Amino acid sequence: MLGAQVRALVADSWRRCADGGVDPESAAPLELVGDELDEYRQASPMAAVLPIVRELLVDDAHDNSFIVVISDGNGRVLWVEGDHRLRAGGEHVNLVEGANWREDLAGTNAAGTALLLDQPLQVAGAEHFKRKVQPWNCAAAPVHDPSTGLVLGTVDVTGAGPVALPNALTMVKAVVAAAEGELRLRQLIGAGRHAAGRLKMPPPIVPSARLEVLGTDAAVLHMPARTTRLSQRHGELLLLLAMHPEGLTAEQLSVRLHEHDVQSVTIRAEMSRLRRILGGAFLASRPYRILERLDTDIDDLRRALDRGAFTEALDLYAGPVLPRSESPTIIEAREEIRRHLRDTLLGHASPEVLLRYAEDSDGREDVEVWQACLDRLPADSPTYSRVRSQLHWLHRQLSIAT
Secondary structure (H helix, E strand, O other): OOOOOOOHHHHHHHHHHHHOOOOOOOOOOEOOOHHHHHHHHHOOHHHHHHHHHHHHHHHHHHHHOEEEEEEEOOOEEEEEEEOHHHHHHHHHHOOOOOEEOOHHHHOOOHHHHHHHHOOOEEEEHHHOOOHHHOOOEEEEEEEEOOOOOOEEEEEEEEEOHHHHOHHHHHHHHHHHHHHHHHHHHHHHHHHHHHHHHHHOOOOOOOOOEEEEOEOOOOOEEEOOOOEEEOOHHHHHHHHHHHHOOOOEOHHHHHHHHOOOOOOHHHHHHHHHHHHHHHOOOOEEOOOEEEOOOEEEHHHHHHHHHHOOOHHHHHHHOOOOEOOOOOOHHHHHHHHHHHHHHHHHHHHHOOHHHHHHHHOOOOOOOOHHHHHHHHHHOOOOOOOHHHHHHHHHHHHHHHHHHO
């Protein structure tokens, strides 16, 4: 059990591990060995940062009794270098090349939890979820693609007491900043070499995706290759990002998600899960933003109303936006869409279309809408008397209520 003084970041991680069924007595799984491992890490973008990590960290590791662990965006350990004695000790807990130290596999640890939360952090001793790892201390930071913000992997230092100190985390963050600078320089050099060729190429066709949020608590994302039904929280996050194509930080998402705010660490964990579901090519971080063109059924509804396609608009309006969401921003969007639909139909729709809206849940008790239906229907219409009866019934209900 964790004590009362445990850090919130660690407590949240332990809860995720317990809820996910992580075995505290097992070792991290070994997934790649031999030629398969060699081919895998040669193809990894983290190979490009290996020289600068070796220069800035590994040379000191031999003198300062720690090891350097470089992992990819899937949590797989690509390289373990540094103090030979510690490397031999790491083999007993599978802290070896080819093992996977993602949090949901290896429990709370600096590299895996930093990858999940997309933030630098340290884990000391008994803060590790797996008991055999608790003699170790580690500090890690994620490495990002400078162009897209995607997490490419992590750099971690692991060892004895000094590694748990704040200066170790500062050291790792500095090395990661230098590594990302190296990646940025490589991209600029590559862009310069191929600029002429790229200017002659037509722009790539970006496959569009469509998010459905009207009348459903579980948003549905349609992508070219698959359709994914999202949880309510993931649907909320994706809709908020669709509403802000410039991107949002974890703190900004937190404010928009709940009136009392949600902890930023929780947002980062949810975004990491969402990125694993949708793929790293769809969502970027720093800030979180959607990389592909994304339309929503809200956009379709607005466009239909703008061009006067009112029947199509009613077909699209399956109900309120994420009806059970308590996000202040989504509640505001829900009411704005409802008002936009009502006011547009009230001002411009034919009596037949307006009557269809009146008979739906949003218009059923709307006296102004029923009155507009009556005003637009000819007196000899078969539905005139029914609309008048409904209007009289609504007036009686209002008089009783007052």
